[in-house]
Amino acid sequence: MTMAGRFIPLLAAILTLGTRPMAADDRYVGRNTLEQLYTELREMTAEMWHDINDPRWHAALAFGRNAVPPDEQILRYFAQFGQALERTGLDWSLKRLRQRLLSGTMGNMDSWATADAGIGLVDAVYLGFRMFQDRYPLRVGSDTSRLAFTDLAESILEERPDSLQSSMFKVHELLTNGTDALFRNMPSALLQGDGQEICIIHESPQQLIQNVYNMAFLTDIKGYAMMQFSWMILSLYDEGNFTRIAQVMNNRIDKMISQKTEAANEAMAQASSGFWKCDPNHHHENVTYVQLTNLLQGHLQNEIDINPTHNCREDCSHYSGNTYAQVNSCYQGLFCDVQPKCTGRLFDCQFIDSDSHVCLSGANATNRKYNWITYKNGRKLGKGHYCPTSVAVVDSWWSWVVWHCSYCFCFCDQPGPKSDRYFSLQTVLARGVDRDHRGSNRVAVGLRFVKVNRVIHLQIQDGIVLPGGIVNASTVQWRPIIPFKINDPGIVRGEDYHAMSWEQRAIDLDDLVGPQGSVLTGVRLRLLGGNLNLEILTTPFDSNSGRLGGISTSMWKSNDNTPEAMDNPRTEVKLISPDVPTSCPTPSSVNSRSGQFIKFTHSDIDKDVAQTTVPFIDAQPVVPDPPTLLAGAGLYHKGAPNCGGFVAPKVITFDYSQILNEENIR
Known part of the structure; x- marks a missing residue:
C-alpha cells in the first residue's frame, strides 16, 4: 500500500471523532507571500522546539487558566499556519496551473510528469494533515488521541520510495539538477509552436517560471511543516530525540530553496515576459474582435463620372498615385444610379476589363457594396455564386468612337455613419x-x-x-x-x-x-x-x-x-x-x-x-x-x-x- 493509501483509512477514523474549534492569536496576519509565510513558520517552529524542551511551558499549559494539552497546542499552531496559507489563494491557483501544464508542451515532458506526481503526492498528504487539524480527536490526551497523533506523524515520516521526503527531494532534483533540469529547459520549451503554448497556460513564460517556482516552494513549505509537526509530536510522546534531525532538515530545506531561487532566476532572465492571446476557436464580432468599417473600400465608377470635365479622355490609371478623384456626376443614370454612392474620395483607380456582371450586396449588408464581380475576360472578384439581389450588367462604352469610357475599380475613402x-x-x-x-x-x-x-x-x-x-x-x-460620440x-x-x-x-x-x-x-x-x-x-x-x-x-x-x-x-x-x-x-x-x-x-x-x-x-x-x-x-x-x-x-x-x-x- 502506498503512503497516501495508508493515510486514507486513518483520516476516515478521525472523521468519526468529531470537530473542535481552534482559537489562537494569528501571528500570520499581513503575511501574504510564501517568503513571508516561510520566515514566520521557521520562527514559529524554533519557538515550539524551545518550548517542547522547556518544563515551564508544559507546566503553564497544564495549570493555566485554560488548560491545553501540549499536542493540541502544537496542532493549533500548525492549523493557524494552514489557514494563513489558504488565505493567500496561491494553493488554489497553482493547482489550476498544474492542470494547464499537463495539457500543454510540458505535459509531454517525462521529467515534468514525474515532478507533477511528486507535487501531487505532497499536496494529498497535506490535505489529510489539514483535515486532521479541522477534525482532531475530542478526547485529547486519551489513548485514542495519542494513537491518532502518533499514526499521523509516523505516516508522514515513513521512509519509502514514494514517501513525503522522497517526493520533495525528487521534485527538487528534477527542477534544478543537471542539463535536463526543468528550470534550465523551460524557456526553450515554452517557445515551441510559434508561441501557442502561452495561450494554453494563460501567462507569460517568465510568469510561468515564477509560478512553477512558487509551486515547488509551496511543496517544500508543506513538507517542512508536516515533518516538523511529526518530529515534535514524537518527541512529546518520548518516542525519541528528534531535535537534531529537525535542525538538519532546516538546513537542507534552506539549501534547496536557495538552489531553486538561483535556478528560477536564471531561467526567468532567459524567458519572455510578453503575454498575448491566440486566436479563439470561433470568432464573434464585438466579442473576440472589432473592426474598422468602410475605411478604404472597393468601388466601381465610370471615368466619365470622375473626370472634372465629364469626358473620357484619360484612363483609370490617371486617377491613382498621390492624386485622388471624386464622383462629380452620374452619367445618364446608369450603374452609378443603382449602386451605393461614394461621396468621399477615390484612390488608386485601375482598369480590369471593359464588361462585367456585378452582384450588389443589398440594403441589409451595411459594410459591403458587392458580393462578387465577374469580368468578361474570366477574372472573378470575391467568393461564391449566389447573389441576394439581381445581377447588374456593367459595360464600358465608346464616346465619339475615340474615347473609351471605362469602368474603373477604385478605393473609396468616405467618412460617414457607415464608416467606423x-x-x-x-x-x-x-x-x-x-x-x-x-x-x-x-x-x-x-x-x-x-x-x-x-x-x-x-x-x-x-x-x-x-x-x-x-x-x-x-x-x-x-x-x-x-463613452462618447464624435459629435458630442x-x-x-x-x-x-x-x-x-x-x-x-x-x-x-x-x-x-x-x-x-x-x-x-x-x-x-x-x-x-x-x-x-x-x-x-x-x-x-x-x-x-x-x-x-x-x-x-x-x-x-x-x-x-x-x-x-x-x-x-x-x-x-x-x-x-x-x-x-x-x-x-x-x-x-x-x-x-x-x-x-x-x-x-x-x-x-x-x-x-x-x-x-x-x-x-x-x-x-x-x-x-x-x-x-x-x-x-x-x-x-x-x-x-x-x-x-x-x-x-x-x-x-x-x-x-x-x-x-x-x-x-x-
Missing part, C-alpha cells in the same frame, strides 16, 4: 493613480480593445496589490469606459479621438516597459507623425509594503521613432493579398516586432472585392491567470500568409526576480 474609423485618444488610468480613487492601491492587470459608439477604446483591468507584489484576485475589475459637444477631433483616413491610417507596433521597480498604471493612444502611437504610464512600487506611488511619481513611456527617423526608423508590416481575418484557414501567429507599424487597408481585390477593412482589432481580454503585476504593454500584429490578421494588445509581466532572492526568503 475612430480611436479614442483619452487617457485610461488604473484607480491607484486616479485622483478620484486615492489610496486604492490598484494597478493595471489586464488590457483589451472595445468599441463603443463606433469609437475603439483601450480598456484597463485593475486590482489591488498586496505586500510582496501579490495581486488580490478577488478585487480585479474592468474600469468602465467613459466638447469632443474634439485630434484631442479626444483620431479619425482614420487614406493619409493617416497607420498604427505603431511597440513593446513598452517602464523603469525597474515600476508597474503599469495607465495607457493611452496619441498621434505621432500621423500614426497612432501607444503610451504607457508606470508607477514606482514598493514590494515590501505593497504600496504604490502616486500620479506625481509616475512616468509616461513611449517609442517616439517614426518611419522618417534617422536612427532606427520604423519599418512597415506589409499585408500581401490579405483575406478577411475571420476567413483565414490557419491560426494567426505573431509576425511583427517592436519598432514597426502597419497600415489599415482594404482586403484583397480578388478574394473579397476589397470590401473589408483589415486588419481587424483583437478584442479578447489580455489578462494573465492568475492576475499579476505588469511592467508594461504593447501592440503587435498577428496573422498568417495572405491574411489580414489582427492588431492586438499584449502585456508584459513584472519581473519577479527583482523580488525573488534569498533576502526575501531569509
Whole structure:
C-alpha cells in the first residue's frame, strides 16, 4: 500500500471523532507571500522546539487558566499556519496551473510528469494533515488521541520510495539538477509552436517560471511543516530525540530553496515576459474582435463620372498615385444610379476589363457594396455564386468612337455613419493613480480593445496589490469606459479621438516597459507623425509594503521613432493579398516586432472585392491567470500568409526576480 493509501483509512477514523474549534492569536496576519509565510513558520517552529524542551511551558499549559494539552497546542499552531496559507489563494491557483501544464508542451515532458506526481503526492498528504487539524480527536490526551497523533506523524515520516521526503527531494532534483533540469529547459520549451503554448497556460513564460517556482516552494513549505509537526509530536510522546534531525532538515530545506531561487532566476532572465492571446476557436464580432468599417473600400465608377470635365479622355490609371478623384456626376443614370454612392474620395483607380456582371450586396449588408464581380475576360472578384439581389450588367462604352469610357475599380475613402474609423485618444488610468480613487492601491492587470459608439477604446483591468507584489484576485475589475460620440459637444477631433483616413491610417507596433521597480498604471493612444502611437504610464512600487506611488511619481513611456527617423526608423508590416481575418484557414501567429507599424487597408481585390477593412482589432481580454503585476504593454500584429490578421494588445509581466532572492526568503 502506498503512503497516501495508508493515510486514507486513518483520516476516515478521525472523521468519526468529531470537530473542535481552534482559537489562537494569528501571528500570520499581513503575511501574504510564501517568503513571508516561510520566515514566520521557521520562527514559529524554533519557538515550539524551545518550548517542547522547556518544563515551564508544559507546566503553564497544564495549570493555566485554560488548560491545553501540549499536542493540541502544537496542532493549533500548525492549523493557524494552514489557514494563513489558504488565505493567500496561491494553493488554489497553482493547482489550476498544474492542470494547464499537463495539457500543454510540458505535459509531454517525462521529467515534468514525474515532478507533477511528486507535487501531487505532497499536496494529498497535506490535505489529510489539514483535515486532521479541522477534525482532531475530542478526547485529547486519551489513548485514542495519542494513537491518532502518533499514526499521523509516523505516516508522514515513513521512509519509502514514494514517501513525503522522497517526493520533495525528487521534485527538487528534477527542477534544478543537471542539463535536463526543468528550470534550465523551460524557456526553450515554452517557445515551441510559434508561441501557442502561452495561450494554453494563460501567462507569460517568465510568469510561468515564477509560478512553477512558487509551486515547488509551496511543496517544500508543506513538507517542512508536516515533518516538523511529526518530529515534535514524537518527541512529546518520548518516542525519541528528534531535535537534531529537525535542525538538519532546516538546513537542507534552506539549501534547496536557495538552489531553486538561483535556478528560477536564471531561467526567468532567459524567458519572455510578453503575454498575448491566440486566436479563439470561433470568432464573434464585438466579442473576440472589432473592426474598422468602410475605411478604404472597393468601388466601381465610370471615368466619365470622375473626370472634372465629364469626358473620357484619360484612363483609370490617371486617377491613382498621390492624386485622388471624386464622383462629380452620374452619367445618364446608369450603374452609378443603382449602386451605393461614394461621396468621399477615390484612390488608386485601375482598369480590369471593359464588361462585367456585378452582384450588389443589398440594403441589409451595411459594410459591403458587392458580393462578387465577374469580368468578361474570366477574372472573378470575391467568393461564391449566389447573389441576394439581381445581377447588374456593367459595360464600358465608346464616346465619339475615340474615347473609351471605362469602368474603373477604385478605393473609396468616405467618412460617414457607415464608416467606423475612430480611436479614442483619452487617457485610461488604473484607480491607484486616479485622483478620484486615492489610496486604492490598484494597478493595471489586464488590457483589451472595445468599441463603443463606433469609437475603439483601450480598456484597463485593475486590482489591488498586496505586500510582496501579490495581486488580490478577488478585487480585479474592468474600469468602465467613459463613452462618447464624435459629435458630442466638447469632443474634439485630434484631442479626444483620431479619425482614420487614406493619409493617416497607420498604427505603431511597440513593446513598452517602464523603469525597474515600476508597474503599469495607465495607457493611452496619441498621434505621432500621423500614426497612432501607444503610451504607457508606470508607477514606482514598493514590494515590501505593497504600496504604490502616486500620479506625481509616475512616468509616461513611449517609442517616439517614426518611419522618417534617422536612427532606427520604423519599418512597415506589409499585408500581401490579405483575406478577411475571420476567413483565414490557419491560426494567426505573431509576425511583427517592436519598432514597426502597419497600415489599415482594404482586403484583397480578388478574394473579397476589397470590401473589408483589415486588419481587424483583437478584442479578447489580455489578462494573465492568475492576475499579476505588469511592467508594461504593447501592440503587435498577428496573422498568417495572405491574411489580414489582427492588431492586438499584449502585456508584459513584472519581473519577479527583482523580488525573488534569498533576502526575501531569509
